[in-house]
Amino acid sequence: MNKWLRQDLWRHVVGISICLFALFPLYLVIISSFSSSGSLQLSSFIPREISFANYSKLFNDPTIPYLTWVKNSLLIAGSVAVLSVMIGTASAFAFSRLKFKGRKFGIQLLLLVQMFPAILAISAVYVIMERVYNFAPGIGLGTQPGLLLVYLGGAMGVNIWLLKGFVDSIPAELDEAAKIDGASEVQTFWLIFVPLASPVLAVVALLSFIGTFNEFILARLFLVDMESRTVAVGLQQFIGGQYSQNWGPFAAGSILASIPIVIIFLSLQKYIVSGLTAGSVKG
Amino acid sequence: MSYLIRGKIALFIKVIVVTLFASVLLLLAQSAFAQKEYVIATFLLIAVLLLGLTYLTKISVPLKFFIPGILLLTAFVVGPILYTVAMSGFNYKTGNIISKEEAIVQIKVRGIEPAPSGLTFDIKLGTVEGKPAILASDINTPEYFISTLEERIPLVASSLTLNEYGVAVEAPNFTPLTDSEFSTADKLFTGTRFTFDDQYFIALEGFEAGVVSQQILEFVPEADHFKNLVTGAIYTDNGRGNYALADDKSAILEPGWRAPIWFENYSNIVTDSRVRGPLIRVFIWTVVFALLTVLTTFALGLLLALALNKPIRGRRIYRSILVLPYAMPSVMSILIWGGMFNTEFGAINTLLGTDIAWFSDPNFARTAVILVNLWLGFPYFYLISSGSLQAIPSELMEAAAIDGANPRQIFRKITLPLLLQILSPLLIASFAYNFNNFNLIYLLTGGGPRNELDGEIAGATDILISYTYKIAFGTGTQDLGLASAISLIIFLLVASISLYSLRKSKVLETFA
Numbered sequence: 001m002n003k004w005l006r007q008d009l010w011r012h013v014v015g016i017s018i019c020l021f022a023l024f025p026l027y028l029v030i031i032s033s034f035s036s037s038g039s040l041q042l043s044s045f046i047p048r049e050i051s052f053a054n055y056s057k058l059f060n061d062p063t064i065p066y067l068t069w070v071k072n073s074l075l076i077a078g079s080v081a082v083l084s085v086m087i088g089t090a091s092a093f094a095f096s097r098l099k100f101k102g103r104k105f106g107i108q109l110l111l112l113v114q115m116f117p118a119i120l121a122i123s124a125v126y127v128i129m130e131r132v133y134n135f136a137p138g139i140g141l142g143t144q145p146g147l148l149l150v151y152l153g154g155a156m157g158v159n160i161w162l163l164k165g166f167v168d169s170i171p172a173e174l175d176e177a178a179k180i181d182g183a184s185e186v187q188t189f190w191l192i193f194v195p196l197a198s199p200v201l202a203v204v205a206l207l208s209f210i211g212t213f214n215e216f217i218l219a220r221l222f223l224v225d226m227e228s229r230t231v232a233v234g235l236q237q238f239i240g241g242q243y244s245q246n247w248g249p250f251a252a253g254s255i256l257a258s259i260p261i262v263i264i265f266l267s268l269q270k271y272i273v274s275g276l277t278a279g280s281v282k283g
Numbered sequence: 284m285s286y287l288i289r290g291k292i293a294l295f296i297k298v299i300v301v302t303l304f305a306s307v308l309l310l311l312a313q314s315a316f317a318q319k320e321y322v323i324a325t326f327l328l329i330a331v332l333l334l335g336l337t338y339l340t341k342i343s344v345p346l347k348f349f350i351p352g353i354l355l356l357t358a359f360v361v362g363p364i365l366y367t368v369a370m371s372g373f374n375y376k377t378g379n380i381i382s383k384e385e386a387i388v389q390i391k392v393r394g395i396e397p398a399p400s401g402l403t404f405d406i407k408l409g410t411v412e413g414k415p416a417i418l419a420s421d422i423n424t425p426e427y428f429i430s431t432l433e434e435r436i437p438l439v440a441s442s443l444t445l446n447e448y449g450v451a452v453e454a455p456n457f458t459p460l461t462d463s464e465f466s467t468a469d470k471l472f473t474g475t476r477f478t479f480d481d482q483y484f485i486a487l488e489g490f491e492a493g494v495v496s497q498q499i500l501e502f503v504p505e506a507d508h509f510k511n512l513v514t515g516a517i518y519t520d521n522g523r524g525n526y527a528l529a530d531d532k533s534a535i536l537e538p539g540w541r542a543p544i545w546f547e548n549y550s551n552i553v554t555d556s557r558v559r560g561p562l563i564r565v566f567i568w569t570v571v572f573a574l575l576t577v578l579t580t581f582a583l584g585l586l587l588a589l590a591l592n593k594p595i596r597g598r599r600i601y602r603s604i605l606v607l608p609y610a611m612p613s614v615m616s617i618l619i620w621g622g623m624f625n626t627e628f629g630a631i632n633t634l635l636g637t638d639i640a641w642f643s644d645p646n647f648a649r650t651a652v653i654l655v656n657l658w659l660g661f662p663y664f665y666l667i668s669s670g671s672l673q674a675i676p677s678e679l680m681e682a683a684a685i686d687g688a689n690p691r692q693i694f695r696k697i698t699l700p701l702l703l704q705i706l707s708p709l710l711i712a713s714f715a716y717n718f719n720n721f722n723l724i725y726l727l728t729g730g731g732p733r734n735e736l737d738g739e740i741a742g743a744t745d746i747l748i749s750y751t752y753k754i755a756f757g758t759g760t761q762d763l764g765l766a767s768a769i770s771l772i773i774f775l776l777v778a779s780i781s782l783y784s785l786r787k788s789k790v791l792e793t794f795a
Contacts, residue, residue, distance in 0.1 A: 008593070008595050008596075010590065011590040011591065011593065011595050012595065012597075014586060014587060014590040015587070015590055015591060015595075015597075015601045015605075018583065018586075018587055018605065018661075019601060019604045019605060021658065022604055022605055022607055022608050022658070022662075023604060023607070024630075025616065025619050025620060025623060025658070026607060026608075026611070028619070028623065028630050029619050086351075087351050087352045087355070088352070090348040090349070090351070090352065091348060091349055091352045093348060094345045094348035094349060098344060098345045098348070100343075100344075100345045103345075110356075111781075111785070112778060113356070113360055113361060113364065115774065115777055115778040115781050116360075116364050116774050116778075117719045117721075117748055117770070117773060117774065117777065118360075119719070119721050119748055119752060120367065120748065120751060120752075120766075120767075120770035120773065120774070121360070121363035121364055121366075121367050121770075122363075122752075123367070123370075123755050123756070123763055123766070123767075124362070124363035124364070124366035124367050124370070125359060125363045127366070128323075128358075128359075128362065128363065128366070131318075131320050131323060132320075132323065134318050134320065135311070135314040135315045135317065135318040135320060135323075136311055136314060136315075149355070149358075149359060150359045152355045152359070153355045153356055153358060153359025153360045154356070154359075154360055155352060155355060155356075156349075156352030156353065156355065156356050157356070157360075184344075185344045185347075185348075186344070186347055189348070210612075213612060214612045214613055214614055216614045216722055216726070217721065217722070217725070232612065232614045232615070235615065235618070236614065236618060236726070239618060239622070247622055250618070251619075254612075254615040254618075254619065257612065257615070258611050258612055258615060261610065261611070261612050262607065262610040262611060265606070265609070265610035266603065266606065266610060269606065269666075
């Protein structure tokens with residue numbers, strides 16, 4: 001007992017206290033979502049009432065198209081995930097497996113371009129998409145396809161580290177064998193490489209999904225209509241207006257929107273950690 | 284045989300898909316040309332050409348993999364970056380947004396004054412033979428006429444329908460605007476000059492009144508200047524996007540245009556104290572913020588990693604709880620924290636029993652920003668520190684223990700230095716990331732608090748990127764030229780930090 005105290009007690013003290021720090025805001029949001037007072041306050045640690053008013057407001061209030069927001073987010077993030085993994089994988093494959101002039105220069109240029117803070121090019125993106133709107137209203141400013149295109153602009157570079165790692169982990173002997181059998185590079189990619197890499201590609205796609213789901217500034221700038229917004233933009237506007245009024249539905253909406261993301265994240269933890277150490281950073 | 288068939292089918296599908304994409308792009312290019320968007324149209328045509336060349340010929344195998352990515356990257360990342368670079372060389376701000384041609388047109392439109400007679404008319408908007416016209420009434424004289432761009436047609440009261448004030452509302456040959464036409468009337472009527480007599484014309488003031496006016500600013504294309512017809516003053520191109528008096532630089536004609544001023548936006552950052560002062564303050568806070576964030580998140584993450592580095596009871600539960608802040612969508616977490624710091628009903632004040640106005644006091648606001656970022660960021664360092672701790676060979680610690688080192692000495696002399704060596708590229712990357720942590724500042728404090736009295740737009744928690752965003756898109760003067768110049772400086776800073784860290788981590792070599 002004495003030895004346990006000496007060796008492990010401090011570990012539990014640290015663990016429990018930081019867990020409390022981590023959980024406090026989450027707990028607060030959960031009890032706020034079940035309270036009818038509509039503010040993010042702490043009247044007591046144990047909730048006095050459990051009300052589903054906030055949740056039902058989300059689904060029944062015609063001024064809050066919550067389900068449409070969720071649908072928009074899923075649609076946009078889903079499309080970005082699939083398309084950006086296709087584009088990114090093709091690039092990573094070519095950078096990793098094909099020999100060509102200017103390969104090193106290409107990857108360095110790509111890295112450099114990525115270091116330009118995206119937010120700062122926003123005014124230029126805005127002007128370009130405004131002009132596109134003039135001749136093609138379907139894909140210009142204010143439309144979801146337009147936002148999707150802008151997101152895909154970074155597809156080639158964003159996950160390149162992660163993908164490169166995965167490409168390298170698949171033995172090159174396999175595509176050399178395919179080459180000897182007469183397959184072209186494109187055939188090797190589609191028939192040998194993609195099937196082998198599909199589990200990891202799914203992981204990268206899910207990471208990209210989370211990232212897009214979380215994106216705020218571009219979505220805010222692009223999606224002006226109430227009906228076309230994503231969850232993040234919709235919920236933010238919601239508490240931006242009357243500050244203390246809408247916290248209840250905001251809390252409920254945040255929880256519902258976060259649950260799938262948290263589940264995806266927790267189940268992919270292993271891959272995310274290896275991706276983290278490969279160079280991509282959040283927080 | 285089957286290979287052959289599959290090959291043919293694949294080729295067939297490929298040709299169809301390429302043709303489909305190419306025709307969509309061609310259609311877009313055509314409508315872009317029609318709208319005079321030549322740069323975009325050219326880009327689209329090049330894209331079509333590249334698509335065809337790449338996928339229908341054997342010109343280059345790697346391009347087959349790169350083309351979609353490269354086209355999107357060029358359109359939405361490289362293009363905007365180049366545009367930003369170009370903007371940084373221009374006087375491009377509120378009042379100087381349009382092109383010179385547009386500015387000249389607008390100065391002409393605005394360069395009018397009411398005639399000395401002071402005559403005004405009640406008017407109705409409409410058309411005569413399909414062309415814009417006004418039906419004007421002077422109820423005092425009374426006098427009525429229709430005025431078009433070309434002529435003035437006097438009317439007699441008996442042929443008109445008057446309303447209760449004596450204003451003509453209907454006249455022969457005159458078709459009043461319908462309600463739906465009114466919504467687009469602005470384009471046709473505003474700035475239009477209707478005939479009055481040889482010297483004067485009628486300019487609209489709103490949609491109900493017309494003022495007899497004269498042109499006082501005249502453009503002289505040969506000399507490229509504006510002449511004031513009344514005073515004789517000459518406004519010349521000042522080379523900075525405005526027509527101005529030669530002897531009084533502040534007397535400029537509105538609006539101006541975006542004019543190349545080359546490196547002036549950059550030199551202003553150094554020489555103009557109104558630009559330099561806030562920028563230096565913001566820069567210092569940006570560095571402090573990024574450093575403190577990395578230090579606090581790393582310290583807390585490492586402490587946790589050390590505490591949970593042993594298979595103690597409940598380690599899996601701890602781990603699952605501890606990554607939750609990292610797993611939550613950060614936009615929502617930041618907004619939730621924003622609510623918790625609210626002065627009156629926020630949970631933080633309730634918990635502490637205080638009534639601190641967190642976001643009104645610079646130091647409290649800064650503390651809040653660091654605290655929230657600690658919450659968001661510590662799981663990341665916990666995850667990577669615990670991974671790295673396991674990568675350190677345990678023989679090293681055992682050998683030190685045999686040599687008589689106590690746990691604290693082992694940590695300070697062996698574990699920490701090794702860990703720092705492994706993690707330094709990630710610490711630097713985290714610094715670079717937080718240097719540009721726009722979402723946190725924008726969503727939590729909006730950069731505030733700021734002193735609104737002195738007209739300063741930089742707040743106490745503004746970091747460079749949020750400050751730049753305010754310069755470009757803020758509520759006051761929007762200075763895109765200056766914002767672009769600062770953007771490029773930030774880019775150079777972050778790129779050099781990141782390149783240093785990449786060199787150090789030898790990631791680049793793996794691509795060689």
